[in-house]
Amino acid sequence: xxxxxxxxxxxxxxxxxxxxxxxxxxxxxxxxxxxxxxxxxxxxxxxxxxxxxxxxxxxxxxxxxxxxxxxxxxxxxxxxxxxxxxxxxxxxxxxxxxxxxxxxxxxxxxxxxxxxxxxxxxxxxxxxxxxxxxxxxxxxxxxxxxxxxxxxxxxxxxxxxxxxxxxxxxxxxxxxxxxxxxxxxxxxxxxxxxxxxxxxxxxxxxxxxxxxxxxxxxxxxxxxxxxxxxxxxxxxxxxxxxxxxxxxxxxxxxxxxxxxxxxxxxxxxxxxxxxxxxxxxxxxxxxxxxxxxxxxxxxxxxxxxxxxxxxxxxxxxxxxxxxxxxxxxxxxxxxxxxxxxxxxxxxxxxxxxxxxxxxxxxxx
Amino acid sequence: xxxxxxxxxxxxxxxxxxxxxxxxxxxxxxxxxxxxxxxxxxxxxxxxxxxxxxxxxxxxxxxxxxxxxxxxxxxxxxxxxxxxxxxxxxxxxxxxxxxxxxxxxxxxxxxxxxxxxxxxxxxxxxxxxxxxxxxxxxxxxxxxxxxxxxxxxxxxxxxxxxxxxxxxxxxxxxxxxxxxxxxxxxxxxxxxxxxxxxxxxxxxxxxxxxxxxxxxxxxxxxxxxxxxxxxxxxxxxxxxxxxxxxxxxxxxxxxxxxxxxxxxxxxxxxxxxxxxxxxxxxxxxxxxxxxxxxxxxxxxxxxxxxxxxxxxxxxxxxxxxxxxxxxxxxxxxxxxxxxxxxxxxxxxxxxxxxxxxxxxxxxx
Numbered sequence: 001x002x003x004x005x006x007x008x009x010x011x012x013x014x015x016x017x018x019x020x021x022x023x024x025x026x027x028x029x030x031x032x033x034x035x036x037x038x039x040x041x042x043x044x045x046x047x048x049x050x051x052x053x054x055x056x057x058x059x060x061x062x063x064x065x066x067x068x069x070x071x072x073x074x075x076x077x078x079x080x081x082x083x084x085x086x087x088x089x090x091x092x093x094x095x096x097x098x099x100x101x102x103x104x105x106x107x108x109x110x111x112x113x114x115x116x117x118x119x120x121x122x123x124x125x126x127x128x129x130x131x132x133x134x135x136x137x138x139x140x141x142x143x144x145x146x147x148x149x150x151x152x153x154x155x156x157x158x159x160x161x162x163x164x165x166x167x168x169x170x171x172x173x174x175x176x177x178x179x180x181x182x183x184x185x186x187x188x189x190x191x192x193x194x195x196x197x198x199x200x201x202x203x204x205x206x207x208x209x210x211x212x213x214x215x216x217x218x219x220x221x222x223x224x225x226x227x228x229x230x231x232x233x234x235x236x237x238x239x240x241x242x243x244x245x246x247x248x249x250x251x252x253x254x255x256x257x258x259x260x261x262x263x264x265x266x267x268x269x270x271x272x273x274x275x276x277x278x279x280x281x282x283x284x285x286x287x288x289x290x291x292x293x294x295x296x297x298x299x300x301x302x303x304x305x306x307x308x309x310x311x312x313x314x315x316x317x318x319x320x321x322x323x324x325x326x327x328x329x330x331x332x333x334x335x336x337x338x339x340x341x342x343x344x345x346x347x348x349x350x351x352x353x354x355x356x357x358x359x360x361x362x363x364x
Numbered sequence: 365x366x367x368x369x370x371x372x373x374x375x376x377x378x379x380x381x382x383x384x385x386x387x388x389x390x391x392x393x394x395x396x397x398x399x400x401x402x403x404x405x406x407x408x409x410x411x412x413x414x415x416x417x418x419x420x421x422x423x424x425x426x427x428x429x430x431x432x433x434x435x436x437x438x439x440x441x442x443x444x445x446x447x448x449x450x451x452x453x454x455x456x457x458x459x460x461x462x463x464x465x466x467x468x469x470x471x472x473x474x475x476x477x478x479x480x481x482x483x484x485x486x487x488x489x490x491x492x493x494x495x496x497x498x499x500x501x502x503x504x505x506x507x508x509x510x511x512x513x514x515x516x517x518x519x520x521x522x523x524x525x526x527x528x529x530x531x532x533x534x535x536x537x538x539x540x541x542x543x544x545x546x547x548x549x550x551x552x553x554x555x556x557x558x559x560x561x562x563x564x565x566x567x568x569x570x571x572x573x574x575x576x577x578x579x580x581x582x583x584x585x586x587x588x589x590x591x592x593x594x595x596x597x598x599x600x601x602x603x604x605x606x607x608x609x610x611x612x613x614x615x616x617x618x619x620x621x622x623x624x625x626x627x628x629x630x631x632x633x634x635x636x637x638x639x640x641x642x643x644x645x646x647x648x649x650x651x652x653x654x655x656x657x658x659x660x661x662x663x664x665x666x667x668x669x670x671x672x673x674x675x676x677x678x679x680x681x682x683x684x685x686x687x688x689x690x691x692x693x694x695x696x697x698x699x700x701x702x703x704x705x706x707x708x709x710x711x712x713x714x715x716x717x718x719x720x721x722x723x724x725x726x727x728x
Contacts, residue, residue, distance in 0.1 A: 005689055006706045023390055026383065026410050029689075029702025029715065045412035046390050287696070296693065305696035309673065309722070325369055325393075329660065332651070332669035338393025342370045351393065358673070 001091055002197070002300035003069050005029035009295065010068030010090070011043065012036070012055070012082065016339035016349060017275050018043030018074040020283070024291035030299065035064050042339040043074070055082040065089035072248060072298050076102045076273055077149055093197075093247040093298040098273035101244070105147045106178045108271060115239055117268045121181040128169045134179040135165055141182040144168055146175045156214075158182070183267050185255035189223045192279035193237035194249045194293045197300040201241055202293070203234045204286060204306045207278040209253075215347060219278045219314045221285060225256055229264050240271060249294040251276030277316065277349070284335050284354050285312035310356040322350035365455055366561070366664035367433050369393035373659065374432030374454070375407065376400070376419070376446065380703035380713060381639050382407030382438040384647070388655035394663065399428050406703040407438070419446040429453035436612060436662050440466045440637055441513055457561075457611040457662040462637035465608070469511045470542045472635060479603055481632045485545040492533050498543040499529055505546040508532055510539045520578075522546070547631050549619035553587045556643035557601035558613045558657045561664040565605055566657070567598045568650060568670045571642040573617075579711060583642045583678045585649060589620055593628050604635060613658040615640030641680065641713070648699050648718050649676035674720040686714035 003009075009025050011018045014036035022032035023046050033049040034041075044050050049067065053060035055078060064086070065071070071092045073083065076099060083096040102108050106124045113119055123134040125144070135142060140163070146155035157168050159179075169177075188211065193203035208223035209216055223230070237252050244250075251274070255267040279290040288296075288304025296303055317324070322344055328336045338351035367373075373389050375382045378400035386396035387410050397413040398405075408414050413431065417424035419442060428450070429435070435456045437447065440463060447460040466472050470488045477483055487498040489508070499506060504527070510519035521532045523543075533541075552575065557567035572587035573580055587594070601616050608614075615638070619631040643654040652660075652668025660667055681688070686708055692700045702715035 005686075005702045006704065019390065023387055026387055026704070027701055029704050031409050031704070045395050046410065048409035287699070301690070302694040304693070307696070326665070329668070330666040332671070335651070337391055338369050340370065340390070340393050340395070
């Protein structure tokens with residue numbers, strides 16, 4: 001189904017990604033209707049309508065499906081059953097499959113491996129005994145992660161030389177886990193790309209990312225990688241988008257590695273079936289933002305040009321960083337985004353700041 | 365009063381300017397509360413809250429004043445009494461004076477003349493007899509305008525050689541009018557500038573405007589004028605902003621003239637005490653958009669840099685133009701904005717399209 005201006009986009013989730021998606025909807029004459037359980041959250045202020053209800057509330061979901069023309073989600077921990085329930089009533093883009101896949105780190109890694117992609121070595125871990133065998137197989141350091149509900153470093157732990165494996169396992173709880181070998185990367189990157197309803201694929205220039213305490217701290221675009229690596233990243237994104245028959249924006253997180261011969265390579269870390277923090281720079285730095293791109297894709301519209309407008313740097317405002325808002329506003333080359341979160345909490349993404357450095361058109 | 369992120373901006377009026385102001389508020393972590401009489405209008409979808417009530421409804425206005433931290437207006441035909449009522453309860457930026465002044469073309473022209481600015485020759489016209497004398501004084505062609513409630517060419521009529529003056533007068537009704545001599549301009553331009561609470565003034569580069577049927581059709585920035593003319597336009601804007609002790613964004617519409625010696629000059633046409641269609645290009649084309657600039661100013665925040673990011677062209681989508689939305693989306697260098705107006709009507713501003721042509725940093 002192809003939408004017309006004036007149509008309503010249903011968005012599951014009410015965080016800052018939902019807020020920026022709703023703003024992008026407004027720009028192109030669409031309406032946003034947010035569905036989320038929280039009474040207060042960033043996206044509501046940007047939306048024409050809201051439903052505050054649990055993701056399991058089928059009565060509320062049925063009414064929501066009636067009220068929207070297409071539905072999407074802004075974070076990957078929406079229950080798959082919620083999306084399946086909606087998908088019987090209204091198009092959901094991207095669909096339940098991408099969601100289910102990325103909710104389980106083990107399924108996701110297998111999917112990537114089956115597509116022929118290079119990932120960290122990994123083993124599924126059902127209990128403490130299996131973990132001991134897995135550590136013996138993969139060696140140390142290795143990372144133990146819960147298969148489900150991880151983000152920003154939550155639900156994972158590094159197993160080093162000397163770590164008490166059983167204790168690490170207990171600390172993460174009894175949920176099914178995955179052990180991954182540690183990738184000695186040179187830098188982290190991500191490719192954010194969109195696939196339209198007609199199957200057209202458009203990628204933004206590769207982003208280079210720095211994390212602090214497992215949370216994205218800074219992104220620069222373009223990433224400092226070779227042209228071959230850039231092409232390889234785009235090929236990876238295209239392969240994933242096509243394998244999932246995906247409609248919308250998706251991010252692939254990558255490790256950039258260098259082998260003993262000095263050759264650059266890519267290891268796929270994980271997929272996010274949504275707009276992504278590492279492409280916030282596209283709001284000022286690209287002809288089309290990732291948020292508008294997602295709206296175009298799920299509306300059945302032509303994708304926009306991803307053309308970069310300069311060299312971009314983005315840094316997140318985490319926790320107390322946001323208290324610097326006035327100093328940031330006073331700096332003429334900084335572009336401030338705040339998400340409307342009233343309470344500053346440690347590790348909470350409060351906003352972000354972008355700086356675009358003009359490049360000569362000839363040099364692009 | 366200086367606002368903090370999370371504060372609420374009250375906006376009188378719910379048109380596309382209110383919509384884009386509300387979107388700008390969202391970007392920097394502010395909330396928008398729209399007050400307007402229409403049940404359906406473009407700005408509501410972008411606002412956290414709305415009050416649908418007549419501008420004369422003092423009970424609703426008092427509640428609105430309680431709910432917002434600062435108030436502003438998005439069009440100049442809000443009743444002055446409404447703003448005066450609010451101003452006793454909450455800061456209104458810009459205030460009632462700029463509004464009252466620009467609601468009456470005769471008062472506005474006198475204000476500009478008293479500031480030493482060059483305007484078209486003008487005479488106030490109270491009745492048909494006064495009009496006959498005014499036409500004799502100013503000559504033909506001349507433009508007869510109602511003093512109040514004019515926009516997009518409404519409430520005005522050209523008096524040419526051979527026009528039946530009495531008939532023109534009757535057609536415009538019996539309201540007080542102003543007769544203005546016709547300015548033989550080379551082109552039309554506008555300067556859009558902001559003044560902060562602390563008195564800092566920042567202007568965007570001059571816009572060059574083309575009207576069709578009295579409605580803005582196209583804008584390009586920078587305007588093709590001499591550096592002296594550009595400076596003179598900025599001086600005019602600064603003088604007006606300071607004379608009004610203005611806080612917020614204001615537009616001055618100008619005629620660019622050329623005398624018999626070939627010298628370029630400026631004639632001030634009128635003032636709009638608000639964000640202005642001729643600076644919509646700043647959304648993509650400037651470091652800070654006019655909408656964010658207005659938010660910064662009325663929040664008591666530092667103004668943003670007006671730096672242009674390239675050569676900008678904007679054209680309005682008027683009436684049936686909006687039916688071309690899909691073709692526009694498919695063109696990679698066009699940036700589409702739609703205002704969420706569901707019904708296409710002739711002469712209705714449905715959206716606009718911007719194109720930015722990169723310039724080499726060295727050439728700026």
